[in-house]
Amino acid sequence: MLLKLGYHDTDEKKRISIEDLADECKTFYIAGQETSGSMLGWTVLLLAIHTDWQEAARKEVINLFGNQNPHSDAIAKLKTMTMIINESLRLYPPVISISRKVERQVQLGKLILPAAFFPFGLGPRTCVASNFAVTEAKIVLSMILQRYIFTLSPSYIHSPFPILTVSPKHGIQVMLHRV
Numbered sequence: 001m002l003l004k005l006g007y008h009d010t011d012e013k014k015r016i017s018i019e020d021l022a023d024e025c026k027t028f029y030i031a032g033q034e035t036s037g038s039m040l041g042w043t044v045l046l047l048a049i050h051t052d053w054q055e056a057a058r059k060e061v062i063n064l065f066g067n068q069n070p071h072s073d074a075i076a077k078l079k080t081m082t083m084i085i086n087e088s089l090r091l092y093p094p095v096i097s098i099s100r101k102v103e104r105q106v107q108l109g110k111l112i113l114p115a116a117f118f119p120f121g122l123g124p125r126t127c128v129a130s131n132f133a134v135t136e137a138k139i140v141l142s143m144i145l146q147r148y149i150f151t152l153s154p155s156y157i158h159s160p161f162p163i164l165t166v167s168p169k170h171g172i173q174v175m176l177h178r179v
């Protein structure tokens with residue numbers, strides 16, 4: 001919608017080109033799909049290994065939603081699931097390197113920056129969809145947990161592979177059992 005407005009802007013200086021428009025769409029597609037897929041994949045792997053946490057997450061989901069589809073007021077109450085997603089993002093952050101080019105040198109004085117947990121980046125260019133991505137993951141995981149118990153397949157080979165995001169090179173194979 002905003003992109004369309006930008007394309008039709010009456011002020012020529014503010015107007016964006018068709019190439020810019022296509023680039024923005026590609027950014028959304030790549031930034032949105034690969035990252036979310038990576039987060040969901042690693043979270044499923046962790047839950048397939050740590051079945052006690054999988055059971056705790058399932059209990060929480062059933063308590064809040066029963067067999068109904070997840071609804072917005074209760075999604076905010078998914079405490080265990082939030083912890084699980086944060087731990088998954090800490091262990092397997094989908095984006096591990098962001099390169100920046102500085103226009104001029106910046107003095108930071110004697111400031112020592114501690115190692116920190118910023119899976120969605122920080123500052124003016126932080127991920128525009130961090131809340132959306134986590135909410136989406138909560139819905140997907142809730143709907144899987146309502147239906148299936150899953151365990152790791154013996155064919156799984158651990159192979160985190162950083163290309164654009166950190167993805168499992170050989171996939172994540174799990175075995176599904178109906179709840």
Ligand code: HEM
Binds near residue numbers: 032094
């Ligand atoms: C688990 C999922 C996701 C992770 C871990 C993630 C992570 C990130 C990171 C680290 C950045 C760079 C922040 C920086 O430069 O400081 C970023 C930027 C961005 N993300 Fe995400 N992201 C996720 C999901 C999504 C989704 C679902 C969308 C869109 C539907 C999206 C759209 C964007 C866009 C457009 C930017 C560029 C923002 C800008 O430069 O102004 N992301 N994301």
